[in-house]
Amino acid sequence: MKWKIPLFKIYQDDDDIQSVTNIIKNGSHWADGREIQLFENEISQYLGRKYAVTFNSGTSALHTLLLAHGIKNNDEIIVPSFTFISTANAPLFVKAKPVFAEIEDKTYGLDPEDVKEKINPKTKAIIPIHYGGSPCLIRELKEIADDYNVLLIEDTAESLGAKIKDKKLGSFGDSAILSFCQNKVISTGEGGAVVTDSKEIYDKLKLIRSHGRLDAQDYFSSTNYMDYITLGYNFRMPTMCAALGLSQLKKIDSIIKMRRSNSSYLTKKLSKNGITIPKSPSDYYNVHQLFTIRIEEQRDELMEYMSNKGIMTKVYFSPVHLTHFYQKKLGYKIGDLPVTEKVSNQVLSLPMYPTLTKREMDYIAENIEKFLKVK
Known part of the structure; x- marks a missing residue:
């Protein structure tokens, strides 16, 4: 696509x-x-x-x-x-x-x-x-x-x-x-x-x-x-x-600076009800390799909605312990790690890269806001 x-x-x-x-x-x-x-x-x-x-x-x-x-x-x-x-x-x-x-x-x-x-x-x-x-x-x-x-x-x-x-x-x-x-x-x-x-x-x-x-x-x-x-x-x-x-x-310092600037801008645009953006402790310096939000309900519906608008999103990460391999290999099952499973069911990573433009970030935020209003 x-x-x-x-x-x-x-x-x-x-x-x-x-x-x-x-x-x-x-x-x-x-x-x-x-x-x-x-x-x-x-x-x-x-x-x-x-x-x-x-x-x-x-x-x-x-x-x-x-x-x-x-x-x-x-x-x-x-x-x-x-x-x-x-x-x-x-x-x-x-x-x-x-x-x-x-x-x-x-x-x-x-x-x-x-x-x-x-x-x-x-x-x-x-x-x-x-x-x-x-x-x-x-x-x-x-x-x-x-x-x-x-x-x-x-x-x-x-x-x-x-x-x-x-x-x-x-x-x-x-x-x-x-x-x-x-x-x-x-x-x-x-x-x-x-x-x-x-x-x-x-x-x-x-x-x-x-x-x-x-x-x-x-x-x-x-x-x-x-x-x-x-x-x-x-x-x-x-x-x-x-x-x-x-x-x-x-050029890693300039790359990180651009990532942090974009993350700050997108965070301000997405400060809406229903969306949680994790905040690092004050003495933590985050380089924002991913920009991940949490939405308590209809995460998968939001993902599909964004896809229809041409915006790629992805779930990082689905629980490893619930993969077919680890359930069969080590006997893990749903409920063994409830916090991990809850977080994994709510997170969604949005586009994030150094050259992401304000116009693109506005488009991302506008479509999330439209989805929330409709839902």
């Missing part, structure tokens, strides 16, 4: 195009160029972490991170059900068990109180997400992780650049993952990264992402034998993606 207003548009400029063009014209090092290490250095500096390792997706990054941290068979990992499914799937990739905990109603992140209820001797890690560009209650979750001596792994896929006071998300946990998929704050098309302060984890990540190969030299430019010392995967980020990431990261 051709949308008048899509859910998102990728922000790009001539510098992005030139950065990729340069790699292609180089004629070599498309998979192992210097831009990969440069991008990793810039990411680690931006987030104030010692190390960053890039991957071909955020899912690969999380999978590898769990392997690097030694998560294994029968370990339990506490995750939200209100998330993209890869957060829950990653523990299964390493034969661990995802344990779904409730979310709270402020940020739609993991509820610290329910997390404490779910911790037991088998619990090895907590993986909170920062929903839609807003910090979750990460400080409270960190206290719990420290008290119970379990790992805190931040899923920062949607919230690069967000922070609490002056501390950026991705710097609270033992490690964190990022995503550069096309609808994120900055994008490499597909791509991801891990940030950490642990040299041991850093070294393991590099081995696992590249077949378990000990790369003392560049594999593609050397004729020397290189040993394989562990089981690994082909999870590397291509050079042209890293080059695009470097170009995008240079």
